[in-house]
Amino acid sequence: MQATHDDIFKTLGDPTRRAIFERLARDGEQTVRALTDQSGVSQPAVSKHLGVLKLAGLVRDRPEGRLVYYSAEPQGLAPLIDWMSFYGAFWRDRFDRLENLLDRMDQ
Amino acid sequence: MQATHDDIFKTLGDPTRRAIFERLARDGEQTVRALTDQSGVSQPAVSKHLGVLKLAGLVRDRPEGRLVYYSAEPQGLAPLIDWMSFYGAFWRDRFDRLENLLDRMDQ
DNA sequence: CAAAAACATAACTCACCAGTTATATATTGG
DNA sequence: CCAATATATAACTGGTGAGTTATGTTTTTG
Numbered sequence: 001m002q003a004t005h006d007d008i009f010k011t012l013g014d015p016t017r018r019a020i021f022e023r024l025a026r027d028g029e030q031t032v033r034a035l036t037d038q039s040g041v042s043q044p045a046v047s048k049h050l051g052v053l054k055l056a057g058l059v060r061d062r063p064e065g066r067l068v069y070y071s072a073e074p075q076g077l078a079p080l081i082d083w084m085s086f087y088g089a090f091w092r093d094r095f096d097r098l099e100n101l102l103d104r105m106d107q
Numbered sequence: 108m109q110a111t112h113d114d115i116f117k118t119l120g121d122p123t124r125r126a127i128f129e130r131l132a133r134d135g136e137q138t139v140r141a142l143t144d145q146s147g148v149s150q151p152a153v154s155k156h157l158g159v160l161k162l163a164g165l166v167r168d169r170p171e172g173r174l175v176y177y178s179a180e181p182q183g184l185a186p187l188i189d190w191m192s193f194y195g196a197f198w199r200d201r202f203d204r205l206e207n208l209l210d211r212m213d214q
Numbered sequence: 215c216a217a218a219a220a221c222a223t224a225a226c227t228c229a230c231c232a233g234t235t236a237t238a239t240a241t242t243g244g
Numbered sequence: 245c246c247a248a249t250a251t252a253t254a255a256c257t258g259g260t261g262a263g264t265t266a267t268g269t270t271t272t273t274g
Contacts, residue, residue, distance in 0.1 A: 006122055006125075009116065009119050009120045009125065010120050012116050012120075013116045013117050013119075013120025014261090014262075015113055015117075016262080016263095017262090018113075018116065021194075022194060025194045031220080031221095032220070032221060032222090033219090033220065033221085041262085041263070041264090042263075042264065042265085043220080043221075043222090044221090044222075044223080044224095044263085044264080044265085044266095045262070045263060045264080046221095047221065047222055047223085048222090048223090048261095048262080048263090049262090051222085063221095065220090065270085065271055065272070066219070066220045066221070066269095066270060066271040066272060067220065067221085067271090068220080068221065068222090077191070077194065080191065081191065084184070084187065084188065084191060087128075087129060087132045087133075087184070121231090121232075123232080123233095124232090138250080138251095139250070139251060139252090140249085140250065140251085148232085148233070148234090149233075149234065149235085150250085150251075150252090151233085151234080151235085151236095151251090151252075151253080151254095152232070152233055152234080153251095154251065154252055154253085155231095155232080155233090155252090155253090156232085158252085170251095172240090172241055172242070172250090173239095173240060173241040173242065173249070173250045173251070174241090174249095174250065174251085175250080175251065175252090
């Protein structure tokens with residue numbers, strides 16, 4: 001059930017899909033129609049992207065009558081955060097310190 | 108020249124390619140051969156992945172005779188970090204705490 | 215209640231890209 | 245200097261997945 005960073009990377013790798021997620025994260029809950037109107041693709045395409053985002057744990061849906069409201073799932077990015085913590089910050093941080101050390105040795 | 112988070116996501120979206128990057132980030136500089144031997148794909152495939160990673164600013168190469176050493180590029184993940192800072196705001200606290208932990212572990 | 219609107223799913227197409235093998239180029243070692 | 249090794253590139257193939265249109269289901273509206 002818990003998505004892996006592999007799922008997250010694949011899911012966010014598509015620009016159209018990531019744009020949908022970004023919109024939800026920025027502007028909050030939206031219907032499929034609202035998302036479709038500014039997506040540049042058809043409504044079925046948007047529905048499919050939302051399905052993928054949901055499988056990856058990045059969005060949740062709240063049906064209300066014939067409308068379905070989607071919103072960003074905050075915890076969805078956790079696996080990516082974890083990955084970044086290791087391969088991003090962790091490693092960059094060490095490199096920065098090394099660079100600083102080398103800079104100081106140069107002087 | 109500066110890669111966008113779009114490039115980064117697309118580049119790291121492929122598991123094989125991301126595994127190569129992870130290996131470089133973890134274990135440091137490697138030749139194409141070394142990377143190939145544990146990648147599960149052919150040498151040309153690895154070379155192609157390295158080319159994509161290099162275009163995305165995630166790795167650098169250092170030719171030495173007939174060997175080419177590749178290493179992770181320190182600043183390569185910066186666009187992704189920026190993106191996360193915005194869309195992963197919810198988790199930034201946790202992110203910071205982990206960074207601090209790693210800092211303390213270093214000393 | 216009929217028409218329209220919202221969404222999802224099915225069925226299909228098409229382009230892209232990750233993989234392959236083959237090969238060219240360059241460098242090292244015996 | 246010849247054989248072997250390292251890498252990159254070219255040319256091709258196949259699978260995947262993002263897009264489409266068509267349609268079914270449900271719900272709202274007039």
